[in-house]
Amino acid sequence: MNQIKSYIAEHKERFLTELIDILKIPSISADKAYKKDVLKTADTIKYSLEKVGCDTVEICKTDGYPIVYAQKIIDKNLPTILVYGHYDVQPPDPINLWDSPPFEPVIKKTDKHPDGAIFARGACDDKGQMYMHVKAMEFMTATNQLPCNVKFMIEGEEEVGSANLATFVKNNTEKLKNDVILISDTGMIANNVPSITTGLRGLSYVEVEVTGPNRDLHSGLYGGAVANPINILTKMIASLHDENNHITIPGFYDNVEELSQQERAEMAKAPFNLDAYKKALDINAVYGETGYTTNERNSIRPTLDVNGIWGGYTGEGAKTVIASKAYAKISMRLVPNQDWQNITKLFKTHFENIAPQGVTVKVTPHHGGQGYVTPIDSVGYKAASKAYQDTFGKTPIPQRSGGSIPIVALFEQELKSKTILMGFGLDSDAIHSPNEHFGVWNYLKGIETIPLFYKYFTELSR
Template sequence: MAVNDFIQENKDRFLNELLDLLRIPSVSADPKFKDDVFAAANFVKESMEKAGADTVEICETAGYPIVYGEKIIDPSLPTVLVYGHYDVQPADPYELWDSPPFEPVIKKTAIHPEGAIFARGSADDKGQFYMYVKAFEAMMAAGDLPCNVKFMIEGEEEVGSDNLEKFVIENKEKLQADVILISDTHMISMQDPSITVGLRGMAYMEVEVTGSNRDLHSGTYGGAVANPINVLCEMIASMKDENDHITIPGFYDKVQELTAAQRERLNQAPFDLKEYQDKLDIDDVHGEKGYTTIERVGIRPTLDVNGIWGGYIGEGAKTVLPSKAHAKISMRLVPDQDWHEISELFENYFKSIAPKSVKVKVKPHHGGAPAVVSDSSVGYKAAEAAMEETFGKKPIPTREGGSIPIVALFQKELGSDPILFGFGLDTDALHSPNEHYGVKNYFIGIETIAAFFRHFKELSNQ
């Protein structure tokens, strides 16, 4: 039986298995879901074993485990390493979901007329990494696995992959491969497939501003004692100028500037500004002056508040000056910024602009390096050929605004450029309520991955 015939005959089962995986609330950020995260790891292990992997193990770490599996059919053949993550973002706020986040439903949408799977983790990253398990199963069932394959599926990507570096360094020999595949990114559209060749890095911080030693009556003390929320807002606002240029001294010192030709090529990707605004229900875009929207999310660093709180937020009124105010702040970074250096620059500057009327704490949370990968490698050419085969159109190389810290780690420790082989769309509501993943995306991804293996073997032999 041919690989694609097996995929077609088992579509219902492939889809139902993914729905079962999505029902497991494997939220790595919240300890109350600890048992569920481990349950997801076991689900992945069992899926790999059923698909035909010879060696599958749950590798313990100081946090959540890494599921490793492999099928070595011939040491002389090329080897493909697959990376993905089974943990998911918190589903909060639950009330903004149209259906329960861990009870997947399939609904038709304007962008996904064949249906989309609505559930937390559907696109990020359960739906995408599970395509590899199913493509592997199809190739095994058809007796047509062209390359050796290794899987490394972790459970801490959404909280910074703190334990992955140690695992990679200690298992370099086990993880050696000719190419690394990661499907944790998105395409431009189903009509314009693309392969990501650049990702931003990140530095994530939490700040605390303290005024008085307790909440105060806003009538008795208002106007005489600092309000930490007001101060925090003023401090954050001062970290950008009128051109949305970040004001932290030294922040841009190592930013890699693209040439005019590189910028022109980047902006050749299909992009409709009006359609972009309509999808987001906004009247205008916003960002650093002098750069297009594509450039702002692909090649320029950012500073954004991801959460801010303090004082009374319950029903009714409570007139207090809060004792404390807090914010979570992330900075997306570009080559050649180092997230450790940026974290230190942020902390020093944030403390320097605080008035004496408050005390400030800065807690660096996690981060990762930006990465740019080659679009001329054998792996990229194989991915390009596979996409052209299944989509009927040559994919466009793009730079994406998100962060996958392990890309730079793989480049450094394993000496290989990962291929960022995403099949989601930027409209899939990643990290947001109503996250979803197209059913068609899921199956064309499985077919394209199988095609990649074939093309990679052929190109590797040339």
Template sequence: MNTIKSYVETHKNRFIDELIELLKIPSISADPAYTQDVIDTSAAIKASLEKAGCDHVEICETPGYPIVYGHKHISDDLPTVLVYGHYDVQPPDPLDLWESGPFEPIIKKTDIHPEGAIFARGACDDKGQMYMHVKALELMNETDQLPCNVKFMIEGEEEVGSESLAWFVERNQEKLANDVILISDTGMISNTQPSITTGLRGLSYVEVEVTGPNRDLHSGLYGGAVANPINILAKMIASLHDENNHITIPGFYDKVEDLSAEERAEMAKAPFSLEAYKNALDIDAVYGEAGYSTNERNSIRPTLDVNGIWGGYTGEGAKTVIASKAYAKISMRLVPNQEWKEITELFKTHFESIAPKGVKVKVTPHHGGQGYVTPIDNIGYQAASKAYEDTFGVPAIPQRSGGSIPIVSLFEKELKSKTILMGFGLNSDAIHSPNEHFGIFNYLKGIETIPLFYKYFTELSKELED
């Protein structure tokens, strides 16, 4: 424990500098303009894993962006931890809302991060959290306390659906064989109250296109006489929720399991201030499905949100036009048991069925993934819990998250192992938003906590064998 703390203390400035270098590369997987940057980032990850002490590192080509694989093997008799992370990032726009360049990392102090936070796209999601694992390996290696085997699998398409990862995992089950999968790509309640994510929502992401007339029309000459694709799209979107904010797609809730009163009561114990929540977002009221609390709405309930909408004239001033086409990107967060491909089909069928005459509708599925619930009675969860308690001084709380890491249920299916979600980010870190940041405290605390997970996981594995 002391060697861990002192190693971090000695090397922390270098740890921060190395992360800052990594954050400067705009590895935006969604935008083909950044292809070379994404590839450059995979090379940087490879180099960092080699430097941290892996025996073997390789860039594995896939149909999409490469996956960086690395391992350090000690003994066949010891357990193996597979670390997963991603080196790609979300697009940074809207750019005008960033206070500093998204790929020009700077350190600033905030109320929540009095020790400073690194501001940059990917600082928390996931370059910062992924790099904690690289530095934790370096630490364990340099201080000679790596207690087990470790494998790394760092991908470059997490923000666009992890298609190539699925392809890779299916084809490399032996290479990826492990006893537990460890991921830091989630958050915790606060810097004084760690938590371990035990549930993730699934996702179905689609794009819709509504076409009316075959060309843009003058709204004076045609207004009122033809279906306006924007008005129709608005009507169709509006109809996807009823007056209680339930989703109206037939069959959508068929596989949603209601939590028991006990489980909901347990959830309600997590510290939460509605006033602080509203103040942080500058809203006068929360909004959501009738009959559920805010924490339930964003974790155990499925949702449907429009992520983007566009059509017609959006420039300066006024243009009296009826657009030929209107578009929206729509995503649904799903709960365990909801099959994402089935939900995508239900959406498509329903959305096409509600289009009035006078327009044509096209629904294009983007990507998706299954929801997941981690049981808390396995040694992976227990090892994480003990590690957090050691470094934070208080026990971690299990928590369901509203986010999605679609690949987790695939790991369980293909690799037959449980995933432990040890997140060190905070909700206020603005991931996917302008001014994303990651606390220096959180980054260093992660590097300290991860080696303890290895220690406890190896110990608990031995106990199981005995």
């Protein structure tokens, strides 16, 4: 591809301004209060895809938030790349831990991002990474170098489980037909250690409610005589892990793929500094399942984490109360072969079974998705690898991620094509956390690398 570096250098400021404008819209899909903003973001993405030369651009209605679909078909005999991304973002809570407001983007330098990083909710996940593809498209159409067909499918419900995307995909297999799916919604190891994500964990997300007495009680008059839902909830949650941090839900590990010693040895070659890891998180020790390393614990092993817990009096000062109810949000990250719906069922049955007399328990599944593993000998992987070699000067490392993009497994099932996960964010970019950011260098590097993937994928597909 010619001129790509000069094109980016010339339009860099506009590329940043355009992204910043999108980041200003609080498109929080989990909170109904932001409905207008989510819809406005969809419109903005539609407009930006029209502007970069797509032929057909549509807002496709669903039972939830719409999917923005766009395409440019230049020759039916050439391969087709389907780009997937999402325009919704995670809630910004806890707001008070942000150094600048989450929807007022600012660019600041950091140790890992000496060229500056854009701080805003969604900067990396996924507005920034999604918009790299729009700008890469701009470059290819503006310079007449688009080598193949392209389709865009940008959804607005990824952060709440992509419930309506599945239906859309199933109902539009012909429209979405492609030779490879390209997604930038993961990370890489470091700016000088490029990597391509080859595995994702599945997810089962549930909410639990423990009810004791029918009303809040005075802890003096009733303390010790009735089951306290909060005490019970802590006991129940605590029992979900044994002393080796194995998960105790019967059947939970039944289908877990055990990697060979060779595979684990291969994984262990990825650069990792435990001291730096601990220092970055300000912890004196890591913690997890006995018998596995940190990188194994957060990629090839399933986990169970409480994402939120609440009950009783949480205000200032003291209140001597026994709450009537206690709640928790619990998510399980799953590995390939664990079926998320089965795991959800196992969790529900087990959690209901371990409830002692004196309380009732309700388990409500939120959402979930299957894990995914992609081979490294596919045309798509090879094309991505070559593209990184050109722009980073290094062969990227294949890496299993601990995160989940539940829809990826469904894509393969419905559209019969493999997904290439080209992520340009860093784990330290604080996605889902306060002060989420995305390196300016990474954003531009993504825009530079993507067109090369198009080029090599087209060439290798011949």
